[in-house]
Amino acid sequence: MRRGSIASLLLIGVVAGGIVAAVALALPWLPTPASREAGRIDFVTWFVIVICIVIFSIVAAALVYSIVTFRARPDDLEDGPPIHGHTGLEIVWTIVPTVLVTAIAIVSAIVLSRDDALGKNVLRVNVVAQQFVWSFSYPDAKGLTSGTLMLPEGRSVQLRFTSKDVIHSFWVPEFGQKQDTVPGLHPTLHITPDRLGTFPVICTELCGLGHSVMRTQAVVMTPAAFAKWLKQQTAAISSPNPSVSGAAVFKNNACGACHTLTAAGSSAKVGPDLDKLPAYAAQAKQPLDSFVRESIVSPNAYIQPGYSKNVMPPTFGTSLSKPQLDALVQYLVSSSKKG
């Protein structure tokens, strides 16, 4: 190989590497981490990206150089030199990638084991997924349940998953961690939040018609604020006459993920528009109050034309308590009459 060709090959390689590296750095690849695990995942990602940029640059340089240098004129009917192989070169490009992927495997395995290792004083949260709702309960706080995932900063959190129907998947991009929820299994996931803020909780496993709206939020608060929130909420549920607000039931069960209801500020279109409940009840020839109750408890009893059966979970009849159900029906009846 001529010396000039090595120099120009190197030059092309450096230019290609530079361009790819600039693209890699300029683009907002990963969300800003909000957990220690995400920080470590970022590290592995960049470790692998650097290796990938080097490999890509080598390939791009060889390809571009060949295209420019070895182009034949259309009337050139000669063949190239009869080179059938080069054992040394073939050994090199077998060994070097083997070493690189081994390095990637070792770094990944170390990060994986550290991400999975629970810290001290673990906060346990039970996560229940169903079409198309998340709910989070805190077994150490009298089973307090929330539609939003509230977490303290800096504490090791273990999420334990249950699915009531199909497979869903729990993901907060800023936490980096992800876990499928499988009916019949109870997998766990470890997160150590380390940045205050509100982040989206996203279902990433196709779970049916409302998959794209199966969202809620994760809020990371200071340990003091979290303790205060926990205290307030547990006090509310343990008082002898809990005042159940229909609006809260609506919000905590994520009804607004699928239904429009002006009073609750939701405008989703997966299920029927709840502002039109009086009209629907008239179509179904039932009194509004019992129509609303029946539609929550056994959603397939009456299907509004234009919507499908089996989309709404049939489980609310058992998952909601009697006062909660009463409050929700009352709330829906009064809100829809106003709307």
Added chain:
Amino acid sequence: MTAVAADHELGPHGEGGWRLLIRAGWIRAAWMFCLFGAFGFGLVVVFRWWGGWHPIIDMPIVTLVSLLVAAPIGFLAGIGCFDYWAYYALGFPTRPEDHSGHGARTWRDYFRVNTDHKVIGVQYLVTTFFFFLAGGLLALLVRAELARPGMQFVDTQTFNGLFSVHASLMIFLFVVPGFAGLANFAVPLMLGAGDMAFPRLNALSFWLLPIAGIMMLSSFLVPGGAFACGWTGYVPLCSTHEPLGAVFFNQGVQWAGASSIMTALNFLVTIITMRAPGMTFWRMPLLVWANFTTSLLVVVATPFIAGSQFFSMFDHVMHTAFFDPNNGGYPLGYQHIFWFYSHPAVYIMMLPGFGIMSEVISVFSRKPIFGYRLMALSLMAIVVLGFSVWAHHMFVSGMAPWLRVPMMITTLLIAVPTGIKVFSWLATLWEGKLHFRTPMLFALGFLSMFVIGGLSGVMLGSVPIDIHMSDTYFIVAHIHYVLFGGSVFTIFAGLYYWFPKMTGRMYDERLGKLHFWMTFVGFNVTFFPMHILGTEGMPRRVADYAPKFATLNMVSSIGSFALGASVLVFMYNIITSWRTGEVAPSNPWRAMTLEWQVSSPPPIFNFDEIPQVVGSPYGYGTPGAQHAILAPVRTGTAEEVEVT
């Protein structure tokens, strides 16, 4: 379509009356389709009446037994796939050397059961291209809906159906059988064989395909809509929460899978037993090696997806509980069985492309393929390793946690044989005499795009990175860089490369290059932004997304429409060139492999005399090097086989 010869008067046309009804063909296919369908219907009704089940006419069961199983068998019988075997089994006189169904003399011969591998290859390619267009249109609808946040054109049931049917058609009806079509045409010729080992089985394996494709497409017409659980068909969503359309997917996969298995067996027997004298394994062109290894994968792996789809379908229509956790079933069992096929399927969709690349790059670089033996061995390495990596699709699934690290190691190791292939192709280009004809452009496009797809695959192989990226648009970007930048580019390279041999005419080079550049640019504009969307937090398979992803989605949608336009250029080029293109010489690329040593298109029985193979198929640059010695062409002698 061009025919080999125009012997119209010899064709079996001109008979009328009731003979038309019972002769193998479309008329018999139509009434036998109905007859078998009615038989299936009757079977269900009788059994349900006898067993005392109500209602006696249960639509899901009736649809499955009558429409999806019995009626297609009737169609196959009617079109004539089983005639020879049925005559033989029933003791009617048969003639093993009956060549009446062999070869194409008029365009009509492409529309009947034909035992000529060259005709079957073209039948495969035209059929798969039809489903490529259908699948592509579905993808454009998906991109139209995703161009802006919010819901614009379709409801969520339709949207989920669009991307599910898109993926199933592209995988089961385009990439897998598309490669089988190219190989069907090229492999027997490259081996110096007269045909495949089992020509009638070959014909049957083709006719299963349109059944599978129409079944998947027609699921849009079923009450409740198309199957909408993704091409992966995860349970329990697909088995117990889906409309009847899901069964059309389960059963469509069975027909396509059966076709795959039959073809693969045929290739294996053909390659092992029908090589020309002198064609040792180490003298086989790499396309043959690639299809040999692919066929090994297909034969071992495909029964697994058949099993997974049967069990899922039984859960759906018969209320079994293979995957129903409420009755002792295990949902992850489905995923393990499914991916035990579907990961090797990734290589089933890639290895034949590797073979095409080796042919094209060597010919258009005018150099021998670099490191021939290691190229063949790395194919074998991919086959072996390919069976040990399936659970890397399940790192976040909740499977046994200890499985993750071993599966990560095998997954990353697959990069090594794949890397060997990429570096060897680069070394083949080095110091060559590069001719940038359209197949070569697609080959170089493949090389660059596949490297990106391979590297994003290495990223996903690492468990912690995969935990973040799983089920996001990064996955969508990765699979399209591998399956479009990889497989589809190689299919186009192969189509342009063998077009002169198949049709006897040259394609239009200018339009071919235009097609390449539109595809290359459109492809990158469509799929590159998806990497960023995914890492930033956009999950896949969603009809609606957060407003912050709007810009990149719009870019991607615009790119997809450019990509759609590029296919129109391709179609125009292929159709006009097929009809009126310049007549092709027998060896326009000055290639050494055997298919280029016979006329374009090849004679009906390929070779007048079986050639004698004497050397490497890639002897470029060595003066006087020969791959094979062919008998001089004799024309018009009495020895020519009499064909009617």
